[in-house]
Amino acid sequence: MPINKDEFRHVDYNWDDSVADKLSELESLVYRSNVLGADQRITNTGGGNTSAKLMETDPLTGEQVEVLWVKGSGGDLRTAKVENFSSLYQGKLNALDGTYQARDDKGYKQAGEDAMIGMYKHCNFCLNPRASSIDTPLHSMIADKHVDHLHPNAVISIASCKDQEALTEKVWGGKMAYVPWMRPGWEAAKVCEEAYAAKPDSIGILLGQHGHTNWESESKSCYETSLWVIETAARYIEEHDKGEMTFGGAKVESLSDEARTELLAKFLPVARGILSNKVKFIATVQSDETALRFVNSVDAPRLAKLGTSCPDHFLRTKIQPLYVDFNPATDDFDALVEKLNAGIEQYRVEYKAYYDACKRDDSPAMRDPSPTVILIPGVGIIGWGKNKSESRVTTEFYNCAIEVMRGAEAVSEYTALPQQEAFDIEYWALEEAKLQRMPKEAPLARDIVVVVGAGDGIGKETAFRVAKEGAHVVCADLRFEAAQKTADELTAIYGQGIGVAGTGISGCGPAIAQEVNITDRESVQKMFEQVTLAYGGIDKVIVTAGVFLAPGQAGMSNDQQFDVSFAVNVKGGYIVGTEANEIWKAQGLKGALVLTTSVNAAVSKKGSLAYDTSKAAANHLVRELAVELSPLVNVNGLAPATVVKGSTMFPRDRVIASLTKYNVEFTESDSDDELRDKLANFYAQRTLTKSPITPADQAEAAYLMVSGQLSKTTGQIISVDGGLHEAFLR
Known part of the structure; x- marks a missing residue:
């Protein structure tokens, strides 16, 4: 691509030939995944897929067959290993297209996107148990050998603009095809396949409200193409950056670090108690410059209400955060708590209305209607989850959403997914099944x-x-x-x-x-x-x-x-x-x-x-x-x-004194542990159970x-x- 590896400003070039050249083709796919995932600006935690179509020996026939290796469901690019990739016969995946039914009046197949997921296991190569991703057909239907599907903030910014199709042509100079928002699955992959065929000189596809997919014949060049797509979008946004007027400029002034710490220490337990009306939550706080620039801004209430755009985001953050209309210059702590109480109550009412308006006959039951992200001007962002890891990732995802909104507002106007589309992702049967498959929480998991x-x-x-x-x-x-x-x-x-x-x-x-x-x-x-x-x-x-x-x-x-x-x-x-x-x-x-x-x-x-x-x-x-x-x-x-064992109350001198007092035999050469064992066994004989207490x-x-x-x-x-x-x- 036209950008030299030393000239990237918005992504890190992490490919190392001295490492990659020693790897097999499959190991190179894993390596590419890891170096992509190592940069949070490229894709979020657990998001994105990478793949390679490799020739393998069929264990039944001994013949060479084409196998699609693609990051499986639930994996993370940064930490992925070979076992995190599913492997499927490419020929069998191609044959699955014949099982798909005719279009209905909405332009979607009736056989059921979800049913197709169950068909993937019939295509597994070498009985690979790794569950296949919903994006598997996307990787299969792109003919090139190496494919990356990613969710970078800069690219999603362009994909979330009201004029996203025109910007696709403008930002990448005609090198990217465009596909409007579609829920990931077989039908979306078919549309991408058509876009790929219609624009044979393209190197990738912008997926509306979602991210992008790009491809190449070599693993390294695919990695470099991914970086070029992201860097190009980021530079375009940078050229249109609004500086101090980002998000309409500041409306609220941040608290000092000391004042914010004092407020949060007092406020977080109150907020946790209010939120935890069904189950308890663990918090993560973000109060850096990026978070404060957004929550303090003029446009924060408007943009927060629109919600997030990328499906990966609102699966964690819900369709929108709770914005608390707080100004530390005029409101005291009691006012903050009062506004939080009122805000959560209203949020729950609105969330139920959203569920009732969008639910389908087979929708799962409504989940906890409480917000998972709370925005407080002058203070920052508080993310909530069932554990620290989930609350941290939730906060990270909303941080990504902020960057998406910043980029979109810089070059155009930010748009979110329509509510029905958002609901169909949030209450997707496949997501519900994944939740139901999760192991039961440990007794103290939320404590x-x-x-x-x-x-x-x-x-x-x-x-x-x-x-x-x-x-x-x-x-x-x-x-x-x-x-x-x-x-x-x-x-x-x-x-x-x-x-x-x-x-x-x-x-x-x-x-x-x-x-x-x-x-x-x-x-x-x-x-x-x-x-x-x-x-x-x-x-x-x-x-x-x-x-x-x-x-x-x-x-x-x-x-x-x-x-x-x-x-x-x-x-x-x-x-x-x-x-x-x-x-x-x-x-x-x-x-x-x-x-x-x-x-x-x-x-x-x-x-x-x-x-x-x-x-x-x-x-x-x-x-x-x-x-x-x-x-x-x-x-x-x-x-x-x-x-006695492991207790600081029993240092060597005290143990020796006790052994001497009770006439228990020992030698000065005995180790500390040996001395303690002798004393513990002596004490044990004075008890009814005759066993040392540990x-x-x-x-x-x-x-x-x-x-x-x-x-x-x-x-x-x-x-x-x-x-x-x-x-x-x-």
Whole structure:
């Protein structure tokens, strides 16, 4: 193409011959997909398809046959591997055209686009189980060997203009064919095939309101053609950019970073509570220059009402966002909440009217009518989803929609899909079937669980236990490095939280780390503020942090030991519980608080006076908080006994002292773990179950108390001590 690889300004040229030249043809297709998907300006998460028609050996006949390899349903170009591509006999795909019925009076086939999807599996090559994409026939019917179908913001901008057909000719100099909006499927592919045949010198097709498709005979040249199509559109938009008058210019002035953070920390739990009338949502906030330029603008209310254009967008963002008519210069927090309440109520009414007006006899039932994107002038964009990943992608998609509207308004006038067309995509039977096939959500999938003391021992084990049940885990600890290690380990297991480059969208994933000193209310407030900004609120809080100080330890006087023990073991739980309650009250959603006490609270013994009395006070703190925080929050206590393994309360010197005290044999050459095992086994013999008590045992009980299975239990202390009869209730 006429643009040198060093001259691209709006896309990144990522093709590396030293890598690509060593690859097979199929590996080259995967490589092309990955380098395309690596640039968010080229296609959005999970969007777009790439394909190659390759000669393969038929396993039945041994003959060479043409096979279409195309990115399958549900895959993502950036992360795609060979197993994410479906493979189909090209000859069998061609033969499927004969199964298609005659046109009806609307110009569509009656046999059913959806029914054709079920036919693709009859064309699978080598029993490939990967489900085929709805765009499979598009790739099949374009005769060239390599085909890219993409959703770049710049191209969709042109495809969303009121004069999109004329602009197709003008922007790309006659090198692109044009097809107006059609729902993806067999019929749309047939129309593209006709456009391809009618314009044999074209290198691609602009798909109205959707994106573009281009082709070449070689993988590298197909990649370069894709970049040329996008770069050409982006340059055309750049030439017509309106600068400060983009979106009609600014109407509202942004809050300062400090003021916005303060407002969001207070507002997000309220918004989460209002939205979560059916199920709970997790938030993602975008407050960068791009977001603020749009939400602050004169045209934002008009454009927001029009909704998005690309089908990939509104499957996440719904047909339109909720625009809150807020001005931080004249409106206070109460006014913002009042406007949000009124806006959501009206949104739900309008969404139901949209559903009722567009539904068909076989339409799925109406889904939650709440908005998934909220626009607030002076503040930014808040995206909502069932988990952090979904809310982040929803926010990313609306960010794409903004860029589409910016480009379209720069060169012409933005137009959205007609409501009926939008509805038919949103409530497509295939999409509904995909939703129904999704596995059942884990018990804590929509919960934000704060584990204080997650750096090691019981806290770390608890963080892993709740994460296993789908929770978004906040790993909090006095030692940030230890908290971060736990969060990193969880992220490695459950997925990387990746922010979208250049968008300002927060990049946290299923676990984050926070430093906190629970004896300092300001530190606890700061922690909860960061948690709220990351996820939108909290649901469960589990405090496992504690301190044990033996007489004479750390050079403290007995008075000092009492001060520290009560500060951490009692006041710390009080501070965490009361600060968390401010968020729970703002949300109005059921919560759970677990404080870790000890069986020592009920068993008097020598050598731990400060610890035992502080834990006895903690037991009563549980009961008092259960009363104070009712009926919204269940408060219970976890009372472990002699958990030696992985506990910072049992450093080597304390273990040796205990072994010596109880005349348990050991040697100085024993490792720390060996010493702990000996002490744990000694303690186990004093219990009814005769088994060592582990952090995992405590974590299981902590999980049980926040799982909802004990929803009618509050103000109780659950002992996990192996059966210490000395601690039985009297």
